[in-house]
Amino acid sequence: MLSKRLLVALAAFQGIFAAPTVSNSTVDRANLTVALVRTPPPNWPLPLTNYDFTGVTFNISEVVDAGIQLINDAKSAGSDLVVFPELWFPGFPKGSSSSHYNFTRDHLPSYIDNAIVVGDAQWSRLVAAVQEAGIFANINFAERDGDFMYMSQSLLGPKGDVLHHRRKLRPSGAERYMFSDGTTDGLKVVQTDYGRWGMLECGEHLYPSMTFNMYVQREHVHLAPFPYLTGVDDETSLWWENEWINTGTVAVYSVLSGAYSLTPSVGASFVTDPLGNRVAYVAANVSFEEVPILYYSFNTTSFNNSATYDINGQASWGTLSQMVDSFPEYVPKVEGEAQDELDCLAQDWRVGYPRRRISHVRGTLV
Numbered sequence: 001m002l003s004k005r006l007l008v009a010l011a012a013f014q015g016i017f018a019a020p021t022v023s024n025s026t027v028d029r030a031n032l033t034v035a036l037v038r039t040p041p042p043n044w045p046l047p048l049t050n051y052d053f054t055g056v057t058f059n060i061s062e063v064v065d066a067g068i069q070l071i072n073d074a075k076s077a078g079s080d081l082v083v084f085p086e087l088w089f090p091g092f093p094k095g096s097s098s099s100h101y102n103f104t105r106d107h108l109p110s111y112i113d114n115a116i117v118v119g120d121a122q123w124s125r126l127v128a129a130v131q132e133a134g135i136f137a138n139i140n141f142a143e144r145d146g147d148f149m150y151m152s153q154s155l156l157g158p159k160g161d162v163l164h165h166r167r168k169l170r171p172s173g174a175e176r177y178m179f180s181d182g183t184t185d186g187l188k189v190v191q192t193d194y195g196r197w198g199m200l201e202c203g204e205h206l207y208p209s210m211t212f213n214m215y216v217q218r219e220h221v222h223l224a225p226f227p228y229l230t231g232v233d234d235e236t237s238l239w240w241e242n243e244w245i246n247t248g249t250v251a252v253y254s255v256l257s258g259a260y261s262l263t264p265s266v267g268a269s270f271v272t273d274p275l276g277n278r279v280a281y282v283a284a285n286v287s288f289e290e291v292p293i294l295y296y297s298f299n300t301t302s303f304n305n306s307a308t309y310d311i312n313g314q315a316s317w318g319t320l321s322q323m324v325d326s327f328p329e330y331v332p333k334v335e336g337e338a339q340d341e342l343d344c345l346a347q348d349w350r351v352g353y354p355r356r357r358i359s360h361v362r363g364t365l366v
Contacts (some may be wrong), residue, residue, distance in 0.1 A: 029221035051095020092227035131160030195220030195303035215315035
């Protein structure tokens with residue numbers, strides 16, 4: 001069996017050999033402890049495949065209270081980073097496409113009102129909590145910006161500074177009834193004292209339009225939150241809700257990027273090493289009260305911050321050019337609807353109007 005030290009070395013080199021960057025920081029790079037939140041936000045329906053929000057009152061203040069407690073718990077346990085599941089604030093709107101429970105009709109107006117606006121009181125509380133704890137935090141939340149909502153991720157530094165803020169590039173399935181598209185400028189990796197970090201969420205890990213440019217930037221640590229994941233034997237779950245398919249998806253990402261991938265979700269949560277091995281895991285059926293957070297520690301001293309790309313690698317301009325040049329000749333070289341930027345007017349749901357979409361093609365409103 002390969003040692004953890006060898007795994008770290010493989011992640012650091014990824015095809016080129018360079019001396020590790022010397023850090024002037026006082027952090028202990030030999031021990032990065034991460035905390036993956038797996039307990040649900042308050043008032044979120046259980047069990048995992050219960051989609052009935054009847055009687056549920058969204059309360060972002062209460063969810064932020066719970067989030068702050070988890071940040072403090074992670075700090076008390078010696079963590080350097082805490083990662084929340086996708087849309088943990090105020091909770092993932094599961095069952096939004098179910099014929100049994102009409103989430104968009106009955107609950108979306110309240111959900112919109114409990115989304116976070118960057119800079120508002122609830123956002124400021126989270127920033128203050130992270131600053132007080134003095135650790136990194138990956139906040140995954142429903143963001144409201146004017147008349148639009150986004151599936152957003154923010155990486156906060158130990159001083160409460162925003163190191164990176166992005167929006168899910170293309171919300172999946174029924175998410176597109178509620179959330180607008182993000183932009184490609186969010187597909188970037190940031191440098192920290194513990195190496196190069198990047199993030200995507202849930203279904204983004206399936207699509208080359210999201211993953212390839214992330215691979216190119218040579219991550220060491222990848223934040224990969226999912227909303228919730230059921231156990232392999234859960235026959236009530238849909239394919240995308242089950243840990244089976246998503247464990248494989250994240251494993252492929254880790255191998256192709258060379259990064260440790262951190263996957264928190266309500267239910268099953270896990271850490272994947274650069275060779276695709278699952279090195280830490282809590283099953284979906286484990287009590288949330290007994291194990292609200294999954295912890296894992298690894299050595300980052302061999303991560304090479306100076307290696308930000310590899311022109312000889314599989315993820316490179318040369319590879320991309322080869323794919324373009326070898327594109328099947330019989331397929332029309334035109335952009336289809338998948339490249340349109342779609343906005344969903346969340347404001348319409350407050351007044352009971354049907355869903356509306358605004359489509360942008362290369363920045364032009366059509």
